[in-house]
Amino acid sequence: MSWLFSRRQVSKVDPVETDQRRRSRTTVVIDVREAHELQDGSIPGSRHIPLGRVQGHLDELLAAPEVIFVCRSGNRSAWATAALTKAGHPNAHNMTGGMTAWKSRGLPLDR
Numbered sequence: 001m002s003w004l005f006s007r008r009q010v011s012k013v014d015p016v017e018t019d020q021r022r023r024s025r026t027t028v029v030i031d032v033r034e035a036h037e038l039q040d041g042s043i044p045g046s047r048h049i050p051l052g053r054v055q056g057h058l059d060e061l062l063a064a065p066e067v068i069f070v071c072r073s074g075n076r077s078a079w080a081t082a083a084l085t086k087a088g089h090p091n092a093h094n095m096t097g098g099m100t101a102w103k104s105r106g107l108p109l110d111r
Contacts (some may be wrong), residue, residue, distance in 0.1 A: 010081040011093045015102045018043070018068050018095045026065040030054075032080045033071050033099070041109035043070060043102065054080045058087045066091040073098040 013021065021027040022045055029046040031038070032054060042048070049057050051071070061067050061084055069077035069084075069092070077094045084092040095102070103109070 010078050010085060012096045013068060013093045014096050015105050015107055018070070018102075019107050021066065021068065022046070024066075027068060028061070028064040028066065029068050029070060029095075030061070030080065031070050032076050037072060039111075040099065041103070041111050042099075044108050044110045046070065046110075051076045051080055054083055058084065061092075062087060062089050064089075066093070068093045068095055070095040070102070071098045073100055 018029065022029050022043060029043050031042050031046045031048045032051040033048075034050055035048070038048060054061075067084060067089060069080040071077040074094060074096050075098075077098060081092050081094040097104075
């Protein structure tokens, strides 16, 4: 997982913008938290790929027009965003503040 150590500045979107974009059929939201963290709720329509498995999904993620990564606080999702950006995706973003910020804004949750 040496790709994890190549983190650099990444594109960011806030939770409200993420909520608006996720409603489109072209934006894919990827939750990189561990399975046990999902019990606290997830973004409706998001897909779960733990951070340690993102590298194995790069080809399919590269096919999506836009990808937004989310985790609990925004740190792990920044690593995933950097990996996809490095792989050549022009439209990969990190959701700032993670699920903590999502919940604090009262945005919808799947449980």
